[in-house]
Amino acid sequence: MQFVELRSDTLTRPTEEMRQIIARAEVGDDVYGEDPSINQLEKLAAEIMGKEAALFVPSGTMANQIAAMVHTSPGDEIITEVTSHIFLYEAGGLARLAGVQTHVLKGERGMFSPDELEGAIRGENIHFPRTTLVAFENTHNRAGGRVFSPEELAPHLEICKRAGIATHLDGARIFNAAVALELTPDIIAQDFDSLSFCLSKGLGAPVGSLLCGSAEFIREARRTRKILGGGMRQAGILASAGLFALDGAEERLARDHQLARVLGGAIEKMENFRLEFPVESNIIVSRYLGDKPIQEIVALLKEKGLLVNPFGPASIRLVTHQDVTQDEVFRAAEIMGSI
Numbered sequence: 061m062q063f064v065e066l067r068s069d070t071l072t073r074p075t076e077e078m079r080q081i082i083a084r085a086e087v088g089d090d091v092y093g094e095d096p097s098i099n100q101l102e103k104l105a106a107e108i109m110g111k112e113a114a115l116f117v118p119s120g121t122m123a124n125q126i127a128a129m130v131h132t133s134p135g136d137e138i139i140t141e142v143t144s145h146i147f148l149y150e151a152g153g154l155a156r157l158a159g160v161q162t163h164v165l166k167g168e169r170g171m172f173s174p175d176e177l178e179g180a181i182r183g184e185n186i187h188f189p190r191t192t193l194v195a196f197e198n199t200h201n202r203a204g205g206r207v208f209s210p211e212e213l214a215p216h217l218e219i220c221k222r223a224g225i226a227t228h229l230d231g232a233r234i235f236n237a238a239v240a241l242e243l244t245p246d247i248i249a250q251d252f253d254s255l256s257f258c259l260s261k262g263l264g265a266p267v268g269s270l271l272c273g274s275a276e277f278i279r280e281a282r283r284t285r286k287i288l289g290g291g292m293r294q295a296g297i298l299a300s301a302g303l304f305a306l307d308g309a310e311e312r313l314a315r316d317h318q319l320a321r322v323l324g325g326a327i328e329k330m331e332n333f334r335l336e337f338p339v340e341s342n343i344i345v346s347r348y349l350g351d352k353p354i355q356e357i358v359a360l361l362k363e364k365g366l367l368v369n370p371f372g373p374a375s376i377r378l379v380t381h382q383d384v385t386q387d388e389v390f391r392a393a394e395i396m397g398s399i
């Protein structure tokens with residue numbers, strides 16, 4: 061059966077054109093700093109994000125974990141929202157790799173208030189861990205691809221700055237945020253000390269993420285990447301796909317968002333499903349209103365040709381991406397409407 065694949069934007073496959081680019085990539089040994097494609101990609105990423113430097117890493121998880129390791133010392137505390145990727149989906153890396161404890165704040169649609177943040181920061185006291193990092197996420201996956209504007213986050217970042225606490229942005233989908241806000245990514249990134257973004261989600265590359273920040277931060281991050289075994293050799297093979305993926309990304313993501321709005325509009329009219337969050341980017345979280353267990357609904361949708369991920373006890377997540385056509389989105393709506 062030909063499935064409509066809406067489980068994730070990580071399922072995009074390299075296009076024929078991208079494969080041609082990969083085949084011709086100029087390469088060298090990146091651990092020696094001699095891979096021209098990697099160097100070009102890191103330079104471009106830093107420019108796009110308005111930071112001094114950038115580092116290519118295999119995954120978004122490694123980018124976030126390196127950021128935590130560089131910004132903190134073991135025994136410190138990091139603050140993040142309770143449904144953030146860095147807390148929920150990185151296999152306990154903060155505790156295991158950075159050796160920090162995580163202070164999670166319950167957010168409203170993915171974000172806690174400035175007052176809650178202020179109250180969570182530890183004061184000077186021999187009994188307390190030191191708060192040394194606050195990690196944010198934009199767009200916010202668990203909050204249904206929610207987009208935060210720079211204005212919304214400004215009070216939070218101001219508090220961190222005043223307290224001398226580093227800030228990291230998990231910008232796995234920062235280009236989706238940029239497209240939704242009609243801003244360039246550097247505007248979204250500008251008040252964060254570091255940020256990560258993924259090439260392998262909506263941008264459509266097979267592998268890779270970038271970590272961006274000050275030159276000093278990236279020097280230390282490069283060393284930390286080596287500790288984690290993330291120093292790669294002729295990685296220009298991967299960087300060439302990333303460079304290709306960045307070219308014209310905004311137009312492709314705008315199309316993904318438009319398709320998500322179409323599907324969201326259809327879900328609003330259904331009897332058995334409703335939208336859990338407004339559709340702001342390429343992620344849709346939809347609550348099933350019937351009485352069957354959600355695993356059964358996911359299996360039923362699959363039988364009818366639609367692949368989605370379960371998302372909590374009664375919801376599914378649907379993600380649009382470059383390998384989904386408008387017709388497939390209509391078919392997805394039809395299938396959901398039929399159960």
Ligand SMILES: *Cc1c(COP(=O)(O)O)cnc(C)c1O
Pocket residue numbers: 118119120121122124145146197199201230232233258260269
């Ligand atoms: C996918 C994702 C990551 C991690 O990326 P991987 O490349 O899968 O390790 C981090 N944060 C968010 C919000 C993500 O969606």
